[in-house]
Amino acid sequence: MDQQRAFDRDLAVLLPRLRRFAHALSRSRADADDLTQMTVERALRSREQWQPGTKLDSWLYRIMRNLWIDTVRARGRIERRTAAAEEADGVAHDPVPGIEAAIDLQRVMAAMDRLPDEQREIVALILVEGFGYREAAEMLGLPIGTVSSRLVRGRTALMALLGEA
């Protein structure tokens, strides 16, 4: 019981970071919140599968990333792009102090949208979430060389998209 409470507490602590990763993966506020919710539900249901002593954040990020792959596969790309466009139209933001940041989040998410999925997840884990190459490689089940070359391609593409802005 105490262990369960400790798990929930640690999950709550990681929740803001998970939401940030969800935004980088899905490039959409609504999708990000749905994805966060699915991840939390899955994590709570699968508590017993997490081995204490291993890194909880890696485990949660892996769950989120796999759920996102499932979502993308289930939906198909075209439908998702439509949803993202509608979402962008309806984004309402605090126009007072947060506006610059909110605009830039939209721009950066739009640029992330142009990356292939396999580059985006690596950019998100390493450049946004701050994981090391090795941790990211372990989470994704990829050789470290693959991670580093996808990261080079992803960040180079982002530079071309966001460079002058």
Place this chain on the structure above:
Amino acid sequence: MDDKFFAWLDGELTAAEAAEIEARVAADPALRKLAEEHRALGARLKAAFDPVAAEPVSLAAYAPAADSNVASLAQVRVARRPVTQQFWAQAASIAVVFAMGAGAGNSLLGGPASPIAPEAGRLVAAASLEDALYRQLASQPADSGPRIGLTFRDKQGHVCRTFTDQGASGLACLQGGDWRLEGLFQAPEGQAADYRMAAGSDPRLGTLVDSAIAGEPFDAEKERQARNSGWK
């Protein structure tokens, strides 16, 4: 070289390898520039996404109790939004809306000729847009550039005007000498070039006007008098 250069940038190399790349970068202005640009890109990504992690969220909002009746997804979505986001989502009257991509955001916000500029933490009209808001009458549109739609007073007594420009439409209200943007909407694709689109034909702009307006919009005569008296 590429992989190693970026691994160096990310602090992923051993001390010996890092020293080698560092020496190479120090000797090569092009590599120095590349390093700078990519450091700036990394900082920008962090700056864009980090505010998301700073938004207050609770686990409870994402984990409806297993034994409760399942709320509709829409209800759950509202419940889990940070409070400020819920507030602004409802306060459509002050929503500023931007479309993604290479559309309004970039063309409207870039450069010294940009019709929109940040001013004391708010967005205000500038350049051709400011000019049009001050001087143009709805009945006498310019051949190019922004066009004015409705003019009215809002509930605080400020003069407000709707406009269309570069495929975007919006609402601005005059406060302290600045036309503050109260809303900005990107027209759906295909309508982008239609400057003759009647003001308020974008349903979101119509909603925004409805929520802001006090009384009736100005007629042509009242609009002219108001302009000639400096929008007092």
